[in-house]
Amino acid sequence: MSVADDKKAVVLLSGGLDSATILALARKEGFQCHALSFDYGQRHKGELKAAAAVAAAGGAHEHRVATLGVGFIGGSALTDLGLSVPQAPTTGIPVTYVPARNTVFLAVALGWAEVLGAHDLFIGVNAVDYSGYPDCRPEYLAAFETLANLATKAGVEGGRFHIRAPLLHLTKAEIIRAGLGLGVDYGLTLSCYAPNDAGQACGACDACRLRAKGFAEAGVPDPAIAI
Amino acid sequence: MSVADDKKAVVLLSGGLDSATILALARKEGFQCHALSFDYGQRHKGELKAAAAVAAAGGAHEHRVATLGVGFIGGSALTDLGLSVPQAPTTGIPVTYVPARNTVFLAVALGWAEVLGAHDLFIGVNAVDYSGYPDCRPEYLAAFETLANLATKAGVEGGRFHIRAPLLHLTKAEIIRAGLGLGVDYGLTLSCYAPNDAGQACGACDACRLRAKGFAEAGVPDPAIAI
Numbered sequence: 001m002s003v004a005d006d007k008k009a010v011v012l013l014s015g016g017l018d019s020a021t022i023l024a025l026a027r028k029e030g031f032q033c034h035a036l037s038f039d040y041g042q043r044h045k046g047e048l049k050a051a052a053a054v055a056a057a058g059g060a061h062e063h064r065v066a067t068l069g070v071g072f073i074g075g076s077a078l079t080d081l082g083l084s085v086p087q088a089p090t091t092g093i094p095v096t097y098v099p100a101r102n103t104v105f106l107a108v109a110l111g112w113a114e115v116l117g118a119h120d121l122f123i124g125v126n127a128v129d130y131s132g133y134p135d136c137r138p139e140y141l142a143a144f145e146t147l148a149n150l151a152t153k154a155g156v157e158g159g160r161f162h163i164r165a166p167l168l169h170l171t172k173a174e175i176i177r178a179g180l181g182l183g184v185d186y187g188l189t190l191s192c193y194a195p196n197d198a199g200q201a202c203g204a205c206d207a208c209r210l211r212a213k214g215f216a217e218a219g220v221p222d223p224a225i226a227i
Numbered sequence: 228m229s230v231a232d233d234k235k236a237v238v239l240l241s242g243g244l245d246s247a248t249i250l251a252l253a254r255k256e257g258f259q260c261h262a263l264s265f266d267y268g269q270r271h272k273g274e275l276k277a278a279a280a281v282a283a284a285g286g287a288h289e290h291r292v293a294t295l296g297v298g299f300i301g302g303s304a305l306t307d308l309g310l311s312v313p314q315a316p317t318t319g320i321p322v323t324y325v326p327a328r329n330t331v332f333l334a335v336a337l338g339w340a341e342v343l344g345a346h347d348l349f350i351g352v353n354a355v356d357y358s359g360y361p362d363c364r365p366e367y368l369a370a371f372e373t374l375a376n377l378a379t380k381a382g383v384e385g386g387r388f389h390i391r392a393p394l395l396h397l398t399k400a401e402i403i404r405a406g407l408g409l410g411v412d413y414g415l416t417l418s419c420y421a422p423n424d425a426g427q428a429c430g431a432c433d434a435c436r437l438r439a440k441g442f443a444e445a446g447v448p449d450p451a452i453a454i
Binding site: 039064066067068069070072073074098099100101102103104106107108110111112114115134135137139140143144146147148150151152153155156 | 266291293294295296297299300301325326327328329330331333334335337338339341342361362364366367370371373374375377378379380382383
């Protein structure tokens with residue numbers, strides 16, 4: 001069964017809480033969702049397993065993993081084993097920031113969207129309860145949308161790309177409530193920057209703290225945490 | 228020996244005529260050049276061999292090859308073996324266009340530059356004797372520069388990225404003359420979209436035609452062509 005191109009979307013799927021929610025939101029809007037994850041040398045592969053589970057449970061039409069052999073870049077605690085993931089709050093842009101990550105992810109998503117004939121790219125960035133990364137800000141997303149429409153054959157020929165970030169202005173608690181209302185199984189998701197070998201969250205890193213705060217404010221237990 | 232960050236540059240190096248010229252131009256400006264090539268599933272690997280030779284001969288400080296495992300994207304005659312490279316002129320955006328290629332390349336270059344502390348990204352795009360790709364236009368480059376300064380920690384903290392495209396408004400003949408004046412050995416470069424197994428140019432594809440026209444107009448023989 002084919003769908004109209006304007007009902008196809010590429011959804012960036014990390015396997016975390018936010019991306020599981022945007023998949024559900026895109027499906028709610030009626031999009032045929034082409035989920036895209038990245039193996040970019042992140043220090044734990046648990047998030048790719050989580051992404052596959054989330055894609056399957058969330059009704060993605062397909063799920064692809066793009067491999068980026070860019071290990072020489074380094075520079076982030078998420079990819080460089082020589083740097084430690086902080087286990088307490090820090091100020092400023094944190095060491096877990098991966099240089100230009102969202103730009104690379106969106107660029108690959110754009111290329112795939114162009115081939116699919118899709119014009120909607122969903123990304124689960126958030127400017128409220130976020131980690132202070134520059135490429136999660138509204139002005140960054142607007143600049144990428146402008147770029148996308150200049151960069152591509154589809155843009156030049158009248159197609160109109162949209163960078164869709166429906167979580168941008170939501171708190172973590174609001175994101176969780178929205179997802180629960182759409183039946184998202186957050187037990188499949190993994191947000192932690194530094195899980196143990198069994199894939200269990202550390203509970204102390206920035207991502208774990210934001211997630212715990214979100215579930216606490218939403219007034220529901222986190223199903224991913226075995227008590 | 229270390230150099231000031233403002234004298235480091237990332238240079239996108241395909242191994243073709245244009246990228247060999249920008250490496251020479253960046254070196255002339257005194258930059259320590261970090262050359263970057265991509266293995267993205269292009270149908271011939273000859274250009275990566277050419278890039279390595281050009282980097283060495285052109286005085287690059289280092290040369291890295293980023294591997295992009297994005298074969299599922301398809302959609303271009305340069306990566307998809309099911310599509311033929313045209314051997315005669317075509318109109319419109321050609322089938323050799325790789326979706327979002329320059330966006331992906333510049334995004335990875337941006338990430339590397341941020342880690343290196345470089346703020347200058349050199350790219351050999353050209354808006355005169357070019358193949359009609361949307362991501363070779365001045366407005367595209369300007370949009371990427373805006374994006375780069377929003378996307379990055381270095382941008383937010385006051386660093387200022389520059390997308391440097393010194394060939395943008397030159398004809399192919401002017402590019403060749405500039406390179407020859409800087410000692411570029413064009414015998415090492417490979418421009419062809421569809422070389423034979425021995426790495427010899429086909430002479431008929433769009434890239435070969437533009438190159439031949441350039442050398443003819445410059446009034447010099449192409450050293451890459453064995454007579």
